Amino acid sequence: MKLITRETDYAVRALMCLANNQGMVMPVEKIVREIKLPHAFARRLIQVLAREGIVRSVKGKNGGCELAKNLDKIKLVDIMAIFQGDVCLNECLFKKNICPNRSTCPLRKKIRAIESLVLKELRSITLATLMH
């Protein structure tokens, strides 16, 4: 059971790497050298972050990317949303024809409560807190 997937994990590490080099435009090539992860995978991942406005990218020679926002404006929960969809711990219960009494289901209520807790914690984590 994973709260964050490897894609999110990698993305966060890449962002931390950029945070360590603020002011510089860093090519993916360099990021890959600093944090160990598959090159092609990193490429795609950074492209997504760029599309989502988390990083700003510069094309062409001497190009690369840099953080597009302040460290405290980049939330873990947003990165998770990009790569894993919304944090929703009880999605399976929403599928049709499974739960005959969805609105009153006690199991679902409990999971929901836990979900709220987790979300509250996740929302407090930003790149800034991760860089301490």
Added chain:
Amino acid sequence: MKLITRETDYAVRALMCLANNQGMVMPVEKIVREIKLPHAFARRLIQVLAREGIVRSVKGKNGGCELAKNLDKIKLVDIMAIFQGDVCLNECLFKKNICPNRSTCPLRKKIRAIESLVLKELRSITLATLMH
């Protein structure tokens, strides 16, 4: 992202069904009629619960199964462990060659803290609390 899989979900519902009929030995056939889920899947699922000592099964005609323990002794977290393995929200970070500084990784630390929270909540949920 799922905290509990459908298998766990089904299992819990089946157990709640048994809880509603305590004292009776219920065949899987009957459980399936009460809660909507695939018959063959239910069969296997109950077999696992029997093997794990959560339910007691009776073979032969008029056989079936019943809860093997008190409602407050059957914990959600144990059912999860049976079908999903231990609750561990940061397993992906433990894979080799991903994190160069595993012991100090701030992301992992945060996830760990959330994991503790979730575990604490999960441990408090038993069949008894689910039946209110």
Added chain:
DNA sequence: TTTAATGATACTATAATTGTATCATTTGTC
């Protein structure tokens, strides 16, 4: 013009989850 970068996107591989099927065994009942 060349080179080093990103953009877009399609594809493959692997693993986990979900679901099915079959044959053997047990036990109550006629």
Added chain:
DNA sequence: GACAAATGATACAATTATAGTATCATTAAA
């Protein structure tokens, strides 16, 4: 004893999610 109705064990198949690769187009500095 034969039959019927149940579980036990277990192998298999289908589907979905995750992880990872590859390719071609575009951009911009040197």
